[in-house]
Amino acid sequence: xxxxTELADSDHPHFxxxxxxxxxxxxxxxxxxxLEERPKNFHFMVATNEDDPVGILTYWTFxxxxxxxxxxxxxxxxxxxxxxxxxxxxMLMHDxxxxxxxxxxxxxxxxxxxxxYASMGLxxxxxxxxxxxxxxxxxxxxxQIMSKLELDDDEFEEMRKILYKEVYKVEGx
Numbered sequence: 247x248x249x250x251t252e253l254a255d256s257d258h259p260h261f262x263x264x265x266x267x268x269x270x271x272x273x274x275x276x277x278x279x280x281l282e283e284r285p286k287n288f289h290f291m292v293a294t295n296e297d298d299p300v301g302i303l304t305y306w307t308f309x310x311x312x313x314x315x316x317x318x319x320x321x322x323x324x325x326x327x328x329x330x331x332x333x334x335x336x337m338l339m340h341d342x343x344x345x346x347x348x349x350x351x352x353x354x355x356x357x358x359x360x361x362x363y364a365s366m367g368l369x370x371x372x373x374x375x376x377x378x379x380x381x382x383x384x385x386x387x388x389x390q391i392m393s394k395l396e397l398d399d400d401e402f403e404e405m406r407k408i409l410y411k412e413v414y415k416v417e418g419x
Contacts, residue, residue, distance in 0.1 A: 248331045250303065250339070253281075253290040258299040261320075262292045265302050269318035273387060276380045285412075293319075293332040300328045303336055308408055310401075311393075314346035315413065333366050337394075344368070345397075345405055347377055347389040360392070368392040373402045378414040 253262055263278050281290055287308065293301040301319040305312055314336070319329045337344065348363060349356040360370065371393060376386040391397065397405065410416050 248335045250291040256292040261299040311343035312340045344394040371397045378416045
């Protein structure tokens with residue numbers, strides 16, 4: 247059975263940190279130490295299967311939506327159904343709009359990732375979007391927004407403003 251536990255309450259903090267730092271390039275994640283300073287609407291979850299760690303999922307709760315910031319399954323456990331089980335468990339926990347950034351399709355891995363989230367019920371949105379830098383430099387990463395329900399222009403713009411201000415600490419980008 248899949249369980250999602252807050253990192254602070256987890257028995258697997260080293261697993262969580264190792265997976266967080268190995269699964270995401272430095273440009274696509276904050277420093278692990280900085281996560282403790284985030285507000286109460288940020289959650290770092292460790293996914294376990296019968297107390298064995300299998301993955302991580304970080305997310306933010308906002309009034310209108312939940313934003314999945316990072317999701318990864320241990321590399322040795324991929325393609326065994328854990329990703330689907332963890333993500334479905336997460337989706338069951340949240341009845342409001344769910345949004346997330348994914349890499350643009352540029353290779354087989356990124357295409358498979360988009361297909362995976364589509365199979366979980368998320369749809370791609372046709373808006374240009376750039377993930378601002380986590381490290382205060384000018385680096386912007388082109389991404390695509392996927393969501394449980396398709397976003398209209400106003401919803402997308404409001405979501406983008408909230409993410410830029412609350413997650414990335416930039417305004418007017």
